[in-house]
Amino acid sequence: PATLGVMGGGQLGRMFVQAAQAMGFSTAVLDPDADSPAGLISHHHIRCAYDDPKGLAQLARCSDAITTEFENVPAPALASLAALRPVAPGAASVAIAQDRAAEKAHFERCAADNDGVRPAPHASIDSPEQLAAVAAELLPGILKTARLGYDGKGQARVKDRAELAAAWDRLGRVPCVLERLLPLRAECSVIVARGADDQCVSFPVQKNTHRDGILAVTEVYDGAIDPALARRAQAATMAIARQLGYVGVLCVEYFLVDDGRGGLDLVVNEMAPRPHNSGHYTQNACDVSQFEAQVRAVAGLPLRAPVQHSPAIMLNLLGDLWFAPNARHAQASDTPVTPPWDEVLALPGTHLHLYGKASARPGRKMGHLNITGPTVAAVRDTAAKALALLGLPPL
Numbered sequence: 032p033a034t035l036g037v038m039g040g041g042q043l044g045r046m047f048v049q050a051a052q053a054m055g056f057s058t059a060v061l062d063p064d065a066d067s068p069a070g071l072i073s074h075h076h077i078r079c080a081y082d083d084p085k086g087l088a089q090l091a092r093c094s095d096a097i098t099t100e101f102e103n104v105p106a107p108a109l110a111s112l113a114a115l116r117p118v119a120p121g122a123a124s125v126a127i128a129q130d131r132a133a134e135k136a137h138f139e140r141c142a143a144d145n146d147g148v149r150p151a152p153h154a155s156i157d158s159p160e161q162l163a164a165v166a167a168e169l170l171p172g173i174l175k176t177a178r179l180g181y182d183g184k185g186q187a188r189v190k191d192r193a194e195l196a197a198a199w200d201r202l203g204r205v206p207c208v209l210e211r212l213l214p215l216r217a218e219c220s221v222i223v224a225r226g227a228d229d230q231c232v233s234f235p236v237q238k239n240t241h242r243d244g245i246l247a248v249t250e251v252y253d254g255a256i257d258p259a260l261a262r263r264a265q266a267a268t269m270a271i272a273r274q275l276g277y278v279g280v281l282c283v284e285y286f287l288v289d290d291g292r293g294g295l296d297l298v299v300n301e302m303a304p305r306p307h308n309s310g311h312y313t314q315n316a317c318d319v320s321q322f323e324a325q326v327r328a329v330a331g332l333p334l335r336a337p338v339q340h341s342p343a344i345m346l347n348l349l350g351d352l353w354f355a356p357n358a359r360h361a362q363a364s365d366t367p368v369t370p371p372w373d374e375v376l377a378l379p380g381t382h383l384h385l386y387g388k389a390s391a392r393p394g395r396k397m398g399h400l401n402i403t404g405p406t407v408a409a410v411r412d413t414a415a416k417a418l419a420l421l422g423l424p425p426l
């Protein structure tokens with residue numbers, strides 16, 4: 032029985048470990064945190080920093096193949112592992128995904144092959160000279176740190192040059208990318224899995240709603256996204272993966288914007304070199320989950336085109352819920368209160384996933400609720416009831 036290793040021990044690693052174990056693999060997790068959600072359930076938990084040479088050597092020794100769940104794993108660590116074991120995705124792909132400027136340059140390179148799907152107009156801000164030379168068409172805009180941002184952290188919306196300069200100061204004058212603020216009509220994302228044999232399969236296209244920069248709801252069913260746009264987004268994502276020589280699971284996020292002709296156009300936002308929060312619905316609504324696809328890609332097993340067997344809605348469960356002043360189950364309080372899972376689970380087609388995190392904190396991803404059902408109307412109805420029980424805004 033082979034062992035699959037994973038760099039990072041968060042909830043994505045935990046769900047990878049669960050999928051790997053379901054298929055009979057042993058697992059090894061490298062993560063510094065004693066209570067990491069994946070480390071807690073893995074056969075091996077190597078507790079060390081992501082760049083610790085001894086820990087990396089130990090991970091390589093006990094693993095037959097290695098993947099990552101955490102996009103900020105140092106690319107050199109992946110490169111050193113790759114000298115010893117198959118590693119997917121590779122260091123070069125991860126390094127591009129870690130840097131918004133490199134990522135956007137890759138998207139630009141792919142545009143010709145991509146039916147013209149491009150990133151938003153943007154510029155790198157690495158120096159006071161670049162700051163001063165910013166084109167007027169990029170304002171109002173969003174200034175994003177090139178590295179380490181997630182869930183809307185490390186970003187500032189800026190109206191004019193004065194706000195831009197102040198925001199760059201506030202972000203610590205680190206390398207940034209300024210993007211034009213686009214009027215978004217909607218957002219979607221696509222997950223593909225690609226094998227070392229270049230075989231590539233795509234999951235259905237997810238429609239995503241964000242709140243305060245964090246994914247709140249994902250909807251995947253007929254009618255959520257225009258089918259022609261969905262096909263275009265899937266083809267663009269496959270091209271982006273192919274041109275990276277990518278192996279593993281990749282998620283690419285898109286904006287839907289007015290095309291000026293009464294329709295919608297696609298703008299590519301960013302990619303994640305791993306399974307993605309927007310792909311969690313696959314656990315209960317598809318015949319292969321994004322985590323099983325990751326296991327297959329990493330272990331060199333065949334990839335099959337996933338089939339969605341139910342309309343799906345995923346609700347993200349953030350730590351705020353445990354303190355929700357407007358939910359029926361809790362008063363505003365400093366002590367976390369468990370949300371009413373018994374009432375939620377009494378609704379048809381609800382699947383609760385909690386990540387085993389020790390404590391709830393506002394903004395912390397604690398789990399998600401997948402909702403499946405026989406029809407779109409049934410799934411939407413259950414989602415509406417679950418949202419009301421949890422005191423969350425309606426769809």
Ligand code: ATP
Nearest residue numbers: 151173180181182183184210211212213241244301
């Ligand atoms: P993630 O947690 O998905 O990695 P992130 O912190 O890397 O998020 P982005 O995905 O770049 O950040 O942006 C977060 C959200 O902010 C987007 O999903 C979108 O709602 C909004 N946003 C980002 N860039 C733009 C833009 N150029 N125009 C309009 N809205 C934008």
Ligand code: MG
Nearest residue numbers: 180181182301
């Ligand atoms: Mg991001």
Ligand code: MG
Nearest residue numbers: 182284300301
């Ligand atoms: Mg994003």
